[in-house]
Amino acid sequence: MQRSLSAEDARFQAEMREFMTTQVPQELRDKVTAGVELTKEEFVRSQRILNAAGYAVPHWPAEWGGRDWTPRQLHIWQSEMQSAGVPALLPFNVSMVGPVIATFGSEEQKERFLPATANLDIWWCQGFSEPDAGSDLASLRTTAVRDGDEWVVNGQKTWTTMAQHADWIFALVRTDPSAKKQEGISFLLIDMTSPGVEVRPIQLLDGGHEVNEVFFTDVRVPAENLVGEENRGWDYAKFLLGNERSGIAAVGALKRHLARIKSYAARVTDENGESVLGHPLVAARVAELEAELMALEVTVLRVAGHSHDGKPDPASSILKIRATQLQQDVLELAVDVAGSMSLVWLIEDDAAGEIEEDAVIPGWARRSTPTYLNFRKASIYGGSNEVQRQIIAGSVLGLKG
């Protein structure tokens, strides 16, 4: 056992810090740090800067832009990106569909999609959940029926994050209705401009437009867009979901967020003119969350080296549960610190991306409640925390009724 970074890793950390804090534009990082919603163009701009430097998809196979970094280096890379406030790499691209295509796709699919996916020339969205297939994802009903060289897709997806920006969707579709439910599913890549694809927005509690319903009516998809083997889509989905869950534990971003809240609390004063950060209850809550975050971070570091080829690591369930609980706790603290200022809301559409740090009632205070409410989603998405508990109970503890 050893705590200290090796000289090589310390050098690596310094390199990452230097790049992230000097090469990614400050105005983008300031927005991220302040919790301002970015435009599509801003996400694309940032990801292309990273991709040009080889920092967008280091975890992919070397042939497709991977860097063969150690799990520890990958952790350092992520945490330096997050601490610097670098806009998130689009998870649908870099941690979801990219690794699936790289692992299970054909050579043609890899050449066609991977470079464009890494560079965000293609914006992907995820077509998994359906109105009647939430936690019970395998009961999905969107069908793909083979017709010559094409699949004909009919059905509906929902909770499709940023589908309004997407060029392509990777979708789970039922290709064998007679098979057991997990065994008749395939993984299909669908061009969002295909005739018969319709995107309808779902407005969320914070007033924002982030998720959508996606309808497929006789959408014709070339047969070569099916990834891997027909009816093996569930295996690829499990592989993808394991990666998704691990990615949810964005410890660096959480630490940065808590540091921001401390700086806000230092500026808000109580009835005696003292900063509320000095109030025992606020300070104790901060200290508590810092300790819990430390425990999460060292756990991420400890399990980062585990690789479970093609199978979700049960550790990803632990990280998903704990990281989302802490994320919600941190965001709740922001509302508490904002106090009565949290009663007024800043809706992103009105703000036009402004931070409004110096407003009379500052932007962070007006964003605190909508953000807090929005992130109740965290314990629901990526497999609800109850589904994660079911996975832990069954596959780690062997508790089956």
Next chain:
Amino acid sequence: MDFTLDSEHKALADAVREMASRRGARPSANGAGPRPHDPDLWSAMAETGLLGLPFREEAGGFGASAVEVFVAARELGRAGLQSAYADALLAGSVLADAGDDLLGSAVAGEALVLPALAEPMRAFAPVPGGVTATITGEGAVLSGTKGPVPTGAAATHAVVTARIDEEGAGGSTSGETVLVLLDGPRVENDVMVLDGASGRILLRGADADRALVDALAHASVVLAGQALGAMESAMTMTSDYLRTRKQFGVPLAAFQALTHRAADMYVSLELARSTAMYLAMSVAEGDTDPALVGRCRVVLARTGRHIGQEAIQLHGGIGVTAEYAVGHLTAMLTAIERTYGDPRQLLGRLAADVADYDTVGVLT
């Protein structure tokens, strides 16, 4: 950061597990309560080399580190064995810092040197302030009362924390910390009444404060290892029980109301595991920062409380009986949480400094 245990660590764990398995918890009239000192267990721990693990060979130790201490303590915790291990390493660390020869016999298990820090009706602090020392050349005369001093009745020596109460020889200043070694301390009913007791000065002033910080960090590694071991055993016992115990004609594992709670226990266990190992690695590399130790202890207190309480609840009635081990593990976790401070005191110290930095770094 590397969390791998190597073959030597595994061999040490095997040796301690073997030693512990021959000395299962003995029946006691006070349920899961505190046990008196067990000289046989103590000799076995000395023979296995546990008492000298973290101390330099020149000082009479075995030149291993806090990582080995963690490995050994975890096995003691898994077996649910109560002992003065944390206390002995705390006192040993002070002796090592003071360059005192007594460490050799403590490591050999011949002398039992225990710390006396706590004071009745005072919240925990390394030097709570009720015991004072008057300096008399190389020695000090103590007054006040220490307690509780667990297993203190068996101690051959005690390391007592006190505050100097007047200007004395050697430039010492009133209010400074002094660490005094008492030979043959008298402990009755867990209390050490010190009126007029005199002993040798080990360290004083800033040296004493620094030594206490290091000693508390080493003892905290023991507590962390024991807590993790106890949590691991409680988790295993609970899973086994849910799989085998039947009600309504089915195993308890058929009820999600129970299995989801077990899953949450497992989340706590994994956090505790990383945290205990991180603390051990940090102390092994010389980082005894009280803030780091405090954060780790807060996490271990919370996870230990969660796992201990749930382990009893998921077992049902058998969990609160003296004959069944799971409640003993919970009692041990309850005691560890309040040894050398408690979450309130630890969080209070952390809270006082939160405005002084942005984030807590772990990758250094």
